[in-house]
Amino acid sequence: MKNKILFFVALVCVTFVFQACHDDESEPVVVPSQTGTMTDKDGNSYHWVRLGDLDWMAENLRAGTPFYEQMTADSSGYLVQYGTLEEAANMLNSYGNYYTYAQALENCPDGWRLPTDDDWKTLERTLGMKHVDDEGWRDGVADLLVQTAEGGTGLGLKYGGELCKWGYGSQTDSIVKPYRQEEFGLYWTATKDTTQEERVWYRRIMNGLNKVERRKMATFAHYLSVRYVRDAK
DSSP states (O other): OHHHHHHHHHHHHHHHHHHHHHHHHHSSOOOOOOEEEEOOSSOEEEEEEETTEEEEESSSOOOSOGHHHHOOTTTBBBSSOOHHHHHHHHHHHOHHHHHHHHHHTTOOTOOBBBOOOHHHHHHHHHOOOOTTTTEEESSHHHHHHHHHHHSSOOOOOOOEEEEEEEOOOOOTOOOEEEEEETTTTEEEEEEEEEETTTEEEEEETTEEEEEEEEEEEEEGGEEBBOOOOOOOO
C-alpha cells in the first residue's frame, strides 16, 4: 500500500512538472540579443533591438513634417483635421508621426530600410508564429510585439491607429482624420502587391487581441506608423 501511495505521488509530481514546462513553452520569453541607438534624418534618437538576424527600431518614427503641419496639395489649408494643436502634439509625442507610403520610404536613414513583407515574416517566425504566409488575422505573437524592454522583446509597438482620408472613396478626397487611436496599430511594409495597382502589404495589431493582421491597402488613403529595420552587423 505504501509503495502504491509513493508511486501515485511521484506520478502527480511528474505530471505537474511536465505541465509547467508545457505552459512555459506556450508563452515563450524572447529578449533581444543586443540593443543600441540610431538617429533619423532630423537628428532624433531612437532605441533599437536585435531579434534574430535583424535590428528593429524600438520606437515609432518621428521624422519629417509633423502630421498636423502638413498642407493640402493646393496649400489651401492644413491636410489633417484634428482637435487642438496641443492634442495633436501630444498624439505625435505618444505615437510618433504618420506617413504615406511614399513618405515612409523617403524618410529612411542611411543603413536602414522600410521592412519588407518578408522582414516582418522573419520577425514573426523569430517570435514563434507558424502561419506567417497566411493573409488576414494570424494567431500569436502580438503580445510579444508590444512588449517593452523590461524582460520582453523591447519592440514596444504602439496602438497609434492611423490617419485616413475620411471614407477614402477616391483619391480626390482631401479630408484626413485620426482614426482608432488606442484600438489599432498599423505599420507599413515596403512590399507592393503585384496583383493590384497602388496597394501595399501592411501589419495591424489590435489592443486586447493576440493576433497580427497581414493584408494589403490602398496607398493613397492611409497614413500609418513606421519602423525601420536593418540586417544585424
